[in-house]
Amino acid sequence: MTEHPPAKARRGRPRQAEVARLAGVSQTTVSLVLGGNKQGIVLHPDTRARVLEAAKELGYVPDPAARRLAAARNNLLGVFSFTATFPTAVEHSYYPFLVGVEQEAAVHGYDLVLFTGSSSGGAQAGTSGALERVRLADGCLFLGRHVPADELRRLVEHGYPAVHIGRRDELEGLAWVGADYVEASAEVVRRLAELGHRRVVLVREDDDAPASTDRERGVREALDAAGLDATDAVVRAADPATDITADWLRGRLTEGVTAFVAEETDTGAAWRALLAAVEDAGLDAPADLSLALLGSPPADLAERPEPTGFDIPRAELGAAAVRALTTLLATGETESPLVACAFRPGNTAGPAPAP
Amino acid sequence: MTEHPPAKARRGRPRQAEVARLAGVSQTTVSLVLGGNKQGIVLHPDTRARVLEAAKELGYVPDPAARRLAAARNNLLGVFSFTATFPTAVEHSYYPFLVGVEQEAAVHGYDLVLFTGSSSGGAQAGTSGALERVRLADGCLFLGRHVPADELRRLVEHGYPAVHIGRRDELEGLAWVGADYVEASAEVVRRLAELGHRRVVLVREDDDAPASTDRERGVREALDAAGLDATDAVVRAADPATDITADWLRGRLTEGVTAFVAEETDTGAAWRALLAAVEDAGLDAPADLSLALLGSPPADLAERPEPTGFDIPRAELGAAAVRALTTLLATGETESPLVACAFRPGNTAGPAPAP
DNA sequence: ACTTCTCGCTAATCCGCATTAGCACCGAAA
DNA sequence: TTTCGGTGCTAATGCGGATTAGCGAGAAGT
Numbered sequence: 001m002t003e004h005p006p007a008k009a010r011r012g013r014p015r016q017a018e019v020a021r022l023a024g025v026s027q028t029t030v031s032l033v034l035g036g037n038k039q040g041i042v043l044h045p046d047t048r049a050r051v052l053e054a055a056k057e058l059g060y061v062p063d064p065a066a067r068r069l070a071a072a073r074n075n076l077l078g079v080f081s082f083t084a085t086f087p088t089a090v091e092h093s094y095y096p097f098l099v100g101v102e103q104e105a106a107v108h109g110y111d112l113v114l115f116t117g118s119s120s121g122g123a124q125a126g127t128s129g130a131l132e133r134v135r136l137a138d139g140c141l142f143l144g145r146h147v148p149a150d151e152l153r154r155l156v157e158h159g160y161p162a163v164h165i166g167r168r169d170e171l172e173g174l175a176w177v178g179a180d181y182v183e184a185s186a187e188v189v190r191r192l193a194e195l196g197h198r199r200v201v202l203v204r205e206d207d208d209a210p211a212s213t214d215r216e217r218g219v220r221e222a223l224d225a226a227g228l229d230a231t232d233a234v235v236r237a238a239d240p241a242t243d244i245t246a247d248w249l250r251g252r253l254t255e256g257v258t259a260f261v262a263e264e265t266d267t268g269a270a271w272r273a274l275l276a277a278v279e280d281a282g283l284d285a286p287a288d289l290s291l292a293l294l295g296s297p298p299a300d301l302a303e304r305p306e307p308t309g310f311d312i313p314r315a316e317l318g319a320a321a322v323r324a325l326t327t328l329l330a331t332g333e334t335e336s337p338l339v340a341c342a343f344r345p346g347n348t349a350g351p352a353p354a355p
Numbered sequence: 356m357t358e359h360p361p362a363k364a365r366r367g368r369p370r371q372a373e374v375a376r377l378a379g380v381s382q383t384t385v386s387l388v389l390g391g392n393k394q395g396i397v398l399h400p401d402t403r404a405r406v407l408e409a410a411k412e413l414g415y416v417p418d419p420a421a422r423r424l425a426a427a428r429n430n431l432l433g434v435f436s437f438t439a440t441f442p443t444a445v446e447h448s449y450y451p452f453l454v455g456v457e458q459e460a461a462v463h464g465y466d467l468v469l470f471t472g473s474s475s476g477g478a479q480a481g482t483s484g485a486l487e488r489v490r491l492a493d494g495c496l497f498l499g500r501h502v503p504a505d506e507l508r509r510l511v512e513h514g515y516p517a518v519h520i521g522r523r524d525e526l527e528g529l530a531w532v533g534a535d536y537v538e539a540s541a542e543v544v545r546r547l548a549e550l551g552h553r554r555v556v557l558v559r560e561d562d563d564a565p566a567s568t569d570r571e572r573g574v575r576e577a578l579d580a581a582g583l584d585a586t587d588a589v590v591r592a593a594d595p596a597t598d599i600t601a602d603w604l605r606g607r608l609t610e611g612v613t614a615f616v617a618e619e620t621d622t623g624a625a626w627r628a629l630l631a632a633v634e635d636a637g638l639d640a641p642a643d644l645s646l647a648l649l650g651s652p653p654a655d656l657a658e659r660p661e662p663t664g665f666d667i668p669r670a671e672l673g674a675a676a677v678r679a680l681t682t683l684l685a686t687g688e689t690e691s692p693l694v695a696c697a698f699r700p701g702n703t704a705g706p707a708p709a710p
Numbered sequence: 711a712c713t714t715c716t717c718g719c720t721a722a723t724c725c726g727c728a729t730t731a732g733c734a735c736c737g738a739a740a
Numbered sequence: 741t742t743t744c745g746g747t748g749c750t751a752a753t754g755c756g757g758a759t760t761a762g763c764g765a766g767a768a769g770t
Contacts, residue, residue, distance in 0.1 A: 012427070013490050013515075015726060026750045031728055039729070042747060059513060061490040065429045066726035068420035069755050076468070095450065102469065111491070112469045113431065116461035133419045133466070136429070154414075158368055370756060381720045386757055394759070397717060421756035424725050 014058040023054035068136060077105050077325060078137035080115040082144030094143060097165060100318025101141060108326045113137050131155060139325045141165060145209040163325040165317060167210045175334040177320040181211060184310040184341035185218030188292050193226040196352035197259040197290060201252055203244060203270045204263045206236040215263045215294045240273035246280035258352045264295020286350030308346035313339055369413040378409035432460055432680060433492035435470040437499030449498060452520060455673025456496060463681045468492050486510060494680045496520060500564040518680045520672060522565045530689040532675040536566060539665040539696035540573030543647050548581040551707035552614040552645060556607055558599060558625045559618045561591040570618045570649045595628035601635035613707045619650020641705030663701035668694055
């Protein structure tokens with residue numbers, strides 16, 4: 001007869017109201033005890049204890065959405081990647097970031113929300129508003145070579161705390177953490193120069209991601225600094241697999257090029273192409289020519305000779321990103337640190353062959 | 356003087372209320388137009404158009420927190436692993452699950468919250484109530500060989516939607532998805548029998564995880580079915596590295612054993628020990644004896660000959676787990692599917708040597 | 711002309727939590 | 741006895757949107 005709502009009784013997670021009932025206090029009090037009580041309202045220790053016990057007994061956990069809505073924070077950090085976060089194919093590329101992110105987030109008491117849908121055409125991938133969902137979290141990390149700049153800009157302009165993993169200063173006000181590709185790439189070229197190489201070629205993808213342009217810049221700067229010829233020193237290959245062939249390689253060799261440097265990308269296409277071309281040409285590195293990789297080799301090429309180049313401290317970058325984000329959340333201060341990469345001697349580069 | 360709140364006026368994004376004002380309709384109408392309008396309420400096309408235009412003009416984007424709050428579900432799935440979710444060392448063991456989980460979650464429009472045994476709330480890690488944190492998500496996936504059964508039971512009894520990756524029927528009411536280790540292991544043994552092996556030994560860890568006992572069962576069943584001698588057919592090695600030696604191997608060989616099967620575990624210890632013993636004994640597989648691995652080889656052993664055995668469809672398992680969880684959330688129905696493993700011919704097993 | 715129906719739209723609530731205002735009580739000061 | 745100042749707690753409200761109940765007005769039926 002009466003319209004009692006007991007049907008909802010055991011439905012879903014316990015609310016503060018239920019904790020309140022069990023503890024014999026008001027919902028407000030529960031909120032005060034469980035939330036920070038930043039208002040400095042005085043509560044009797046016994047009440048406090050009762051509430052805590054009731055909450056534990058019921059297994060109460062605050063609803064993150066409600067917390068956010070009430071203009072508070074929910075201790076959730078988002079991670080949004082523009083290429084799938086767990087892509088089968090490029091396994092090794094992004095995973096290490098998460099290692100660092102996860103650890104550092106734990107240190108700061110945050111849980112991680114992985115925003116999916118960026119990957120694998122999920123429920124609403126590609127939708128123009130897809131980025132907005134990250135607002136559920138207190139702040140968010142963004143990851144990927146290509147990022148929808150306008151959407152991200154909107155978030156940032158509205159004051160949403162965001163940190164990009166990877167340099168990205170063209171986007172005013174966006175905090176980021178980046179690897180110092182310029183310096184790391186320059187160092188690789190300097191080493192090659194020291195080994196006697198007078199002409200070096202960089203093979204990069206035909207793409208203007210900061211990660212690529214930074215590497216090119218480093219290479220060019222080092223060439224300049226060493227007084228080397230930078231003519232045709234950079235090759236943009238739209239499709240490395242077809243552009244970088246044994247013939248092409250021989251051609252460059254006859255021009256006096258003795259060292260080839262490839263940039264690392266998600267797919268490692270440039271490096272793969274280079275290795276294939278060298279093999280096809282029946283040549284050997286580092287005997288006939290030197291090779292270097294501006295980054296880490298793809299996982300499936302692990303058994304190949306270790307490439308000369310540098311390692312990107314991915315876990316460290318992930319951790320730095322979390323630190324930047326928590327700082328942003330706490331103080332509102334934007335910081336964009338540049339993390340150094342470690343030179344990796346490897347064994348694909350050697351002294352330049354005598355002319 | 357007056358305590359007007361205009362400070363918040365131009366703050367942040369537009370609300371539905373503002374869109375409504377601009378379009379000259381009510382907030383409800385805006386919600387109807389912009390939201391799904393699952394109620395099938397009839398709206399005039401013109402009204403609809405006006406609202407859409409107003410929304411576009413203002414650049415309206417719904418607040419995900421509010422949306423989720425009103426919907427009484429936050430579209431979050433938890434992933435809880437009892438070993439760190441992102442362990443650098445055992446990288447390959449759990450990672451593939453996540454690949455499948457992430458993709459399938461995206462398909463269903465869920466985002467992921469990552470909980471790890473270690474992190475779970477930096478503030479109060481290790482607390483016995485650590486598991487309660489997962490209640491933050493609509494439902495949760497559990498992952499790991501060893502799981503605190505009583506804590507999990509509490510959650511399940513409270514009606515919390517949980518799915519375990521890996522068979523686990525001893526826990527009444529818990530849904531799980533598992534690989535069919537019994538059948539897969541049996542098949543491996545059947546193949547060995549077909550190759551003429553009359554005595555087969557399984558090397559397993561001294562541990563009662565379902566994943567181990569299932570494999571043993573499959574092996575025993577296949578031995579029985581083939582009418583083979585199952586005496587001493589199973590060896591429990593607390594520490595495979597010291598128990599499985601070249602001497603031990605020779606001993607078994609003289610007893611007539613011609614094939615050795617190892618189970619796969621996080622560390623791959625049993626398989627490693629077996630390989631080492633064979634090498635130490637100066638023997639060769641598959642010439643002198645046959646080897647098989649009930650699972651996939653550890654990543655660092657990739658360059659070794661491909662083990663005969665089976666592959667665990669980890670990504671598929673992850674995806675199946677998400678499907679089971681979403682079904683549980685939607686219909687309340689618990690399902691526990693068993694996913695088949697694919698036999699991997701490999702090249703460590705061959706015909707039994709003539710006696 | 712009077713009841714019924716749609717059709718189109720809106721007022722009122724609720725979701726779960728945080729915050730604001732303020733109430734009831736009690737001992738101390740006047 | 742009245743007033744005052746804490747102390748300890750709660751009612752009420754709002755965040756932004758989804759949902760439910762239901763209200764006018766014109767069309768249709770009788």
